[in-house]
Amino acid sequence: MDWSVGEESGRYTVVLNDSGGALRLSSVQHDGMETDSPEISITRDDHHGRLRVEIAGTLRLAHVAKVGDSWWIHLDGRIHVVRAREPGNAGTEPSEGSLSAPMPGTVLEVHIKEGQRVRKGQTLVVLEAMKMEHRIQAPKAGEVTELHFSVGDRVDMGEILVQISD
Amino acid sequence: MNMTSGSLDNAPRPFGTVLVANRGEIAVRVLQAAREAGLRGIAVYSDADASSLHIEVADDAVHLPGSTLAETYLNSEALISAAGDCGAEAIHPGYGFLSERADFAIAVEDAGLVWIGPPSGAISTMGDKISARIRMLESGVPVIPGEELSVPDGADHLGALAACAARVGYPLLLKASAGGGGKGMRAVHEPKMLRTEYEAASREASAAFGDGTIYVERLLSGARHVEVQILADSHGNCIHLNERDCSLQRRHQKVIEESPSPAVDHQLRQAMGNAAVTAAKAVDYIGAGTVEFMLSPKGDFYFLEMNTRLQVEHPVTEMTTGIDLVQKQFEVAAGLQLGMEQSDVGMSGHAIEARIYAEDASKGFLPVVGRLALWKPPHGPGIRVDSGVRQGDVVTTDFDPMLAKLVVHAPTRQAALRRLDAALADLVALGVTTNIGFLRNAAAHHAFASGSVTTEFLDSAPISEFAEPGADPAVLVAIASAAQRLGIERTPSDGASGSVDEHTGHSGDPFRTLSRSFP
Numbered sequence: 001m002d003w004s005v006g007e008e009s010g011r012y013t014v015v016l017n018d019s020g021g022a023l024r025l026s027s028v029q030h031d032g033m034e035t036d037s038p039e040i041s042i043t044r045d046d047h048h049g050r051l052r053v054e055i056a057g058t059l060r061l062a063h064v065a066k067v068g069d070s071w072w073i074h075l076d077g078r079i080h081v082v083r084a085r086e087p088g089n090a091g092t093e094p095s096e097g098s099l100s101a102p103m104p105g106t107v108l109e110v111h112i113k114e115g116q117r118v119r120k121g122q123t124l125v126v127l128e129a130m131k132m133e134h135r136i137q138a139p140k141a142g143e144v145t146e147l148h149f150s151v152g153d154r155v156d157m158g159e160i161l162v163q164i165s166d
Numbered sequence: 167m168n169m170t171s172g173s174l175d176n177a178p179r180p181f182g183t184v185l186v187a188n189r190g191e192i193a194v195r196v197l198q199a200a201r202e203a204g205l206r207g208i209a210v211y212s213d214a215d216a217s218s219l220h221i222e223v224a225d226d227a228v229h230l231p232g233s234t235l236a237e238t239y240l241n242s243e244a245l246i247s248a249a250g251d252c253g254a255e256a257i258h259p260g261y262g263f264l265s266e267r268a269d270f271a272i273a274v275e276d277a278g279l280v281w282i283g284p285p286s287g288a289i290s291t292m293g294d295k296i297s298a299r300i301r302m303l304e305s306g307v308p309v310i311p312g313e314e315l316s317v318p319d320g321a322d323h324l325g326a327l328a329a330c331a332a333r334v335g336y337p338l339l340l341k342a343s344a345g346g347g348g349k350g351m352r353a354v355h356e357p358k359m360l361r362t363e364y365e366a367a368s369r370e371a372s373a374a375f376g377d378g379t380i381y382v383e384r385l386l387s388g389a390r391h392v393e394v395q396i397l398a399d400s401h402g403n404c405i406h407l408n409e410r411d412c413s414l415q416r417r418h419q420k421v422i423e424e425s426p427s428p429a430v431d432h433q434l435r436q437a438m439g440n441a442a443v444t445a446a447k448a449v450d451y452i453g454a455g456t457v458e459f460m461l462s463p464k465g466d467f468y469f470l471e472m473n474t475r476l477q478v479e480h481p482v483t484e485m486t487t488g489i490d491l492v493q494k495q496f497e498v499a500a501g502l503q504l505g506m507e508q509s510d511v512g513m514s515g516h517a518i519e520a521r522i523y524a525e526d527a528s529k530g531f532l533p534v535v536g537r538l539a540l541w542k543p544p545h546g547p548g549i550r551v552d553s554g555v556r557q558g559d560v561v562t563t564d565f566d567p568m569l570a571k572l573v574v575h576a577p578t579r580q581a582a583l584r585r586l587d588a589a590l591a592d593l594v595a596l597g598v599t600t601n602i603g604f605l606r607n608a609a610a611h612h613a614f615a616s617g618s619v620t621t622e623f624l625d626s627a628p629i630s631e632f633a634e635p636g637a638d639p640a641v642l643v644a645i646a647s648a649a650q651r652l653g654i655e656r657t658p659s660d661g662a663s664g665s666v667d668e669h670t671g672h673s674g675d676p677f678r679t680l681s682r683s684f685p
Contacts (some may be wrong), residue, residue: 037640077591
């Protein structure tokens, strides 16, 4: 899953590690570039719709709510919106049936063959990057016309993985 | 509550059931006041409001059929017949809608119901700018110096105009008498520009309104909007409840209001209060009303208009005087005396109200729609939230985009500003874009914090001065990603059942009061 903050079009990719129930931020990439980030550890809170967020050792409470594809976040008295972006399309416009790698990584699983019909939302390929799994899902129903990689292959960001046509 | 009798049982014109001909936060406010007074409260609602909060706080609710406002909340016949159907003996109009319609006041009384508002004559006199101005002039209430200039064709236009302009004084404003919306309005800063601007204004006015009559008025720049709350009963008693300063406006829309005004001292307060009482008495006013003034930088004040109803910003007066204006409206309408004199009206501390709107400040304050997925109003000492919405509600463009009013009260203005900032920061409104961040930035702006804004301030300051500070995007995307992974979801129906609690403020969440200061 990629993310965009507010109105900005830049894509963020997040790697979280589960360490004893707490999700620790391992790395953040901004448009494919590693960016600096503070030490962050996030856990559930007893209150519904709230997370405990430890940033560089300081505990904060963040209220969150999912509306459509966006997470609304109330943190430190300010409200922010983070949008989920379909992985696989580096451009701002989703291109027709062409799925590209959202980041450099390794192909972990391939669930389809060329010529196979897939339904919308079906997982086609799983990439591993920055120790996190990314599922590449079909944006629409159709037939797999091109499959460029197999398990274990390295891919670069933006490389076309799968082509689907109606 | 097992109150068996209402507080108005022994009044000259008692009523036990009141219909509130309104919606949103003001309907909630009035219905809660009715319950406190031991009255039955009846809500009305249109299809778009079928599950709105104001129905929940009413003892009974009457559906208004139809899809337009004219068929529902502006339909006086439907409202009066609804009152009959549910046994209401009085109608409270709230603000907006029919609250300042003299014909509605008459129709309510003709139907044998108690009208919780001023006499129709006061509404109509004050509702017309010209008649209000004339009545104020006659009564000695200061009005903005100005004259109407009606020159028959062929007469000496410019001679008459120059004489008139000299009497009014520069800088002045030429306005189309028939006008509105800024058409035919021209500022003239010096006599030599009079002719040019007059011809332009006259042309615009003729083109736009088919009437070239011009109104010449002194141009007040750098003025503040200061209004005085008044209360009058049907026994000839009339008092004022100090002023409210509403200078922070965006396109004539009030954004933040406070009491007392940082620009008014004790002496000016007395002078403006007396003028407001004079204005109210001049139209035989009964009930709660507001006299609005322009306050010039030199400390001169001029009558602007009188709002013959409850104001949106009435809570700041309630917080600083301790007087419940809606209860007073009930009592006065029932024929009771005010039961207090001017000297009984105190003024304690400082109160500030911020209007929470569903709008996007970064996109020209465009109203927005959406579902309030999470709505947690702040609470704590000196914090009041008058809300028309609750968690799970859908915000539409059917009505005014005001969601709620956040009002704070503290011993000093400084302390009230800090409390306002903390309370706005604590207000969690997710799922719908609001002006909460803008309000925080506006209240913290040095011009407002120093108490020196004029009514022109917000419209002239670049929006970038109120821009939201960004947070570290890495933190935000980490939270979104974690929330997604932890499966923190809210279903849209969440909160609907416990909604009254959400609205009135549920009990203890220790973290929410940690950051608040208690000066």
